[in-house]
Amino acid sequence: MQKKIQILVLAVMLLPLIFIIGCGKSSSSLDTGDAAQRVYVKPGEYDEFYSFMSGGFSGQLSVYGIPSGRLFKVIPVFSQNPETGYGYTEETKAMLNTSHGFIPWDDAHHPSLSQSDGLADGKWIFINANNTPRIARIDLKDFETAEILEIPNSAGNHGSPFTTENSEYVVASTRFSLPIPNQDVDIKSYKENFKGTISFIKVNPESGRMNLEFQILAPGFNYDLARAGKGPSHGWAFFTSYNSEQANTLLEINASKNDKDFIAAVNWKKAEEYVKAGKAKAMPADYYHNYVDEKTRVAKSEQMKTVMVLDPKDCPGMIYFLPTPKSPHGVDVDPTGEYIVAGGKLATVLPVHSFSKMIKAIDGKKFDGEIDGIPILKYAEVNAGEVQNPGLGPLHTEFDEKGFAYTSAFISSEVVKWKLGTWEVVDRIPVYYSIGHLMVMGGDTKKPFGKYLVALNKITKDRYLPTGPSLTQSAQLIDISGDKMKLLLDFPTIGEPHYAQGIKADILTKDFMKIYKNEDNGNPYATKGEKDAKVVSEGNIVRVYMTAARSHFAPDNIEGIKVGDKVYFHVTNLEQDWDVPHGFAVKGMNNSELLIMPGETRTVTWEPKQPGIYPFYCSDFCSALHQEMSGYLRVSPANSNVELKFGTGK
Amino acid sequence: MENTSGLSDFQLENGIGPVTEKLTLGEIDLAKASKGEKAFNEKCASCHKLDEKYVGPAQRDVLTRRTPEYIVNMIMNPDEMGKKHPETKKLLAQYMTQMPYQNVSMQEALDILEYFRSVNPKK
Numbered sequence: 001m002q003k004k005i006q007i008l009v010l011a012v013m014l015l016p017l018i019f020i021i022g023c024g025k026s027s028s029s030l031d032t033g034d035a036a037q038r039v040y041v042k043p044g045e046y047d048e049f050y051s052f053m054s055g056g057f058s059g060q061l062s063v064y065g066i067p068s069g070r071l072f073k074v075i076p077v078f079s080q081n082p083e084t085g086y087g088y089t090e091e092t093k094a095m096l097n098t099s100h101g102f103i104p105w106d107d108a109h110h111p112s113l114s115q116s117d118g119l120a121d122g123k124w125i126f127i128n129a130n131n132t133p134r135i136a137r138i139d140l141k142d143f144e145t146a147e148i149l150e151i152p153n154s155a156g157n158h159g160s161p162f163t164t165e166n167s168e169y170v171v172a173s174t175r176f177s178l179p180i181p182n183q184d185v186d187i188k189s190y191k192e193n194f195k196g197t198i199s200f201i202k203v204n205p206e207s208g209r210m211n212l213e214f215q216i217l218a219p220g221f222n223y224d225l226a227r228a229g230k231g232p233s234h235g236w237a238f239f240t241s242y243n244s245e246q247a248n249t250l251l252e253i254n255a256s257k258n259d260k261d262f263i264a265a266v267n268w269k270k271a272e273e274y275v276k277a278g279k280a281k282a283m284p285a286d287y288y289h290n291y292v293d294e295k296t297r298v299a300k301s302e303q304m305k306t307v308m309v310l311d312p313k314d315c316p317g318m319i320y321f322l323p324t325p326k327s328p329h330g331v332d333v334d335p336t337g338e339y340i341v342a343g344g345k346l347a348t349v350l351p352v353h354s355f356s357k358m359i360k361a362i363d364g365k366k367f368d369g370e371i372d373g374i375p376i377l378k379y380a381e382v383n384a385g386e387v388q389n390p391g392l393g394p395l396h397t398e399f400d401e402k403g404f405a406y407t408s409a410f411i412s413s414e415v416v417k418w419k420l421g422t423w424e425v426v427d428r429i430p431v432y433y434s435i436g437h438l439m440v441m442g443g444d445t446k447k448p449f450g451k452y453l454v455a456l457n458k459i460t461k462d463r464y465l466p467t468g469p470s471l472t473q474s475a476q477l478i479d480i481s482g483d484k485m486k487l488l489l490d491f492p493t494i495g496e497p498h499y500a501q502g503i504k505a506d507i508l509t510k511d512f513m514k515i516y517k518n519e520d521n522g523n524p525y526a527t528k529g530e531k532d533a534k535v536v537s538e539g540n541i542v543r544v545y546m547t548a549a550r551s552h553f554a555p556d557n558i559e560g561i562k563v564g565d566k567v568y569f570h571v572t573n574l575e576q577d578w579d580v581p582h583g584f585a586v587k588g589m590n591n592s593e594l595l596i597m598p599g600e601t602r603t604v605t606w607e608p609k610q611p612g613i614y615p616f617y618c619s620d621f622c623s624a625l626h627q628e629m630s631g632y633l634r635v636s637p638a639n640s641n642v643e644l645k646f647g648t649g650k
Numbered sequence: 651m652e653n654t655s656g657l658s659d660f661q662l663e664n665g666i667g668p669v670t671e672k673l674t675l676g677e678i679d680l681a682k683a684s685k686g687e688k689a690f691n692e693k694c695a696s697c698h699k700l701d702e703k704y705v706g707p708a709q710r711d712v713l714t715r716r717t718p719e720y721i722v723n724m725i726m727n728p729d730e731m732g733k734k735h736p737e738t739k740k741l742l743a744q745y746m747t748q749m750p751y752q753n754v755s756m757q758e759a760l761d762i763l764e765y766f767r768s769v770n771p772k773k
Binding site for chain 2: 518528531547624625649
């Protein structure tokens with residue numbers, strides 16, 4: 001009893017203190033509670049949006065749920081992935097072929113969802129490889145990389161792959177100018193010998209198959225980013241450039257001298273006409289086109305030998321330069337298609353050009369000279385307005401559904417919200433740290449979903465528990481539904497989350513694939529039933545036609561393999577149920593394991609070096625008897641006469 | 651005996667799934683049976699043999715043990731059968747492997763049934 005009274009007294013004495021602490025925290029904890037609720041997705045429930053974020057230097061594409069920030073898929077694109085066998089299996093290796101040989105990695109920057117009438121349609125997503133110029137197409141039925149096209153006459157394929165309004169084309173511009181065709185020249189001959197290219201890659205509306213339709217030769221600047229027009233500006237595409245100084249060393253200083261560089265505005269419908277009229281020259285080139293054959297689901301490579309090139313000198317009215325301060329990075333077209341916003345990286349204002357003014361200026365020939373046959377329009381004749389005080393180092397702009405624009409400012413680490421038409425800044429919010437791109441859900445389309453903005457940051461520093469010198473990369477989710485932006489969530493990302501695309505989940509979930517059907521398996525080495533499982537030896541090539549089903553392989557005992565043999569394991573997963581992959585791994589395998597989806601055949605090779613017994617097993621936990629899903633290979637010396645034998649359960 | 655399974659008498663005898671009334675079976679159709687044999691080899695044979703216990707029970711005499719309707723329901727709806735049907739639950743406890751869903755269409759399932767009829771010793 002006495003004890004209880006003491007506690008009571010203590011509680012009364014502490015009450016004011018609790019009250020003070022509680023009071024001090026109450027407003028922020030309320031905010032935190034609110035933010036937590038906004039991003040909380042109950043276990044078992046789905047996020048409202050998918051977000052596809054580039055994996056940066058990981059070379060892959062990652063898939064997150066928004067608003068939860070949960071990562072639920074990494075799609076291997078430009079880098080080998082031993083977790084699934086992508087880029088190692090006989091079925092996928094060809095995807096990474098290039099004119100420079102097999103390349104197992106790259107730096108992926110800008111995902112771009114395919115569009116119909118200026119809206120993301122959920123069919124495909126494209127992404128660029130920066131280092132060895134390529135564009136990949138990922139099929140959103142099964143979230144697998146379906147095609148990779150190399151871009152010739154390009155280096156640092158940065159300004160890509162932005163889509164036109166109906167994905168007629170994805171575009172690509174070259175960051176580094178080069179001698180075209182490439183050759184051994186004095187680097188100091190830059191101004192004389194180096195050129196840029198702007199590429200238009202046609203997309204087949206049914207199959208999605210890409211073709212490098214034509215390239216436009218451009219002055220030797222650095223082409224940075226791009227966007228296609230929409231609505232009234234459909235038929236045009238815009239490309240930023242910097243280094244109009246044409247420096248070839250210490251660009252940091254030497255490419256930052258001019259007050260204005262250029263946005264190249266390309267009338268691609270006009271360019272198409274010039275190609276049809278025979279104005280394009282066929283130039284020898286060397287590039288690879290890799291794609292997954294639809295019937296066999298095996299990747300093939302085709303070596304391409306020519307590219308059609310348009311020279312602006314022969315094609316009046318096809319391309320114009322819009323002077324733009326200063327070393328502009330992003331070029332973003334608003335939902336109405338009228339405004340072209342340039343992220344003037346080193347500018348003190350954010351210049352916004354008007355498409356309708358640009359057309360008038362072209363009609364009225366308001367030119368201020370030309371470069372290599374490309375007329376330069378007068379700044380005042382194309383400019384619609386300038387956003388004052390847009391933050392330091394403005395890079396990229398996206399839009400919401402209410403007439404506001406959001407610009408990322410790298411140097412001042414903030415997102416700046418401003419109004420289209422009045423150019424007035426209405427809100428700003430700090431981000432942590434050094435934001436590059438930002439992404440509003442659907443913010444590059446004709447009808448943004450709005451609601452959330454994702455800040456894609458370059459530096460993470462102290463935002464998470466430290467993990468030594470190497471830290472996670474990170475993104476931040478910001479609520480843009482109200483007048484004031486609100487920070488909701490930090491979440492870690494893979495590689496560098498360079499740019500992203502957001503799409504309402506139900507656009508993708510209304511039509512998606514759960515399994516590959518056994519009857520559609522066109523792999524030439526598929527085993528359609530356990531009865532057909534076998535081992536065939538042709539000289540020193542041994543082919544194992546193996547099936548996997550819960551919870552055994554057939555065959556699971558194999559003898560007669562010899563040192564010096566090259567063994568192909570063609571493993572077919574016979575399951576037809578959602579989410580029942582099987583793995584396959586042999587002791588001492590030098591490449592990767594296999595992960596085989598239901599109805600799929602995947603092939604891995606193995607060259608045993610020592611006689612002995614080699615166990616193999618299923619590496620994806622598949623059933624109660626997963627641990628039993630295993631087998632033995634017997635490897636005999638090269639000259640032995642052990643007979644080829646195989647079986648299961650015998 | 652009182653039915654405490656929560657299933658109807660029809661379901662107890664004929665399984666749970668797309669077949670909810672008795673099938674009318676005519677003479678054995680050997681063309682269908684041959685299609686059924688192919689489907690059985692592709693989708694079932696990793697776990698079932700005709701004459702020996704394998705991952706699952708032997709199938710030659712399955713029609714002696716089960717009704718045709720039960721067989722079709724089991725092929726097409728194995729998950730729910732494994733969770734709710736007392737006979738299937740007994741088998742799961744015995745074999746310790748849930749029979750997987752193999753995306754078999756009704757036509758294929760009827761073909762497989764025809765195959766079972768054609769190989770049944772009491773046909």
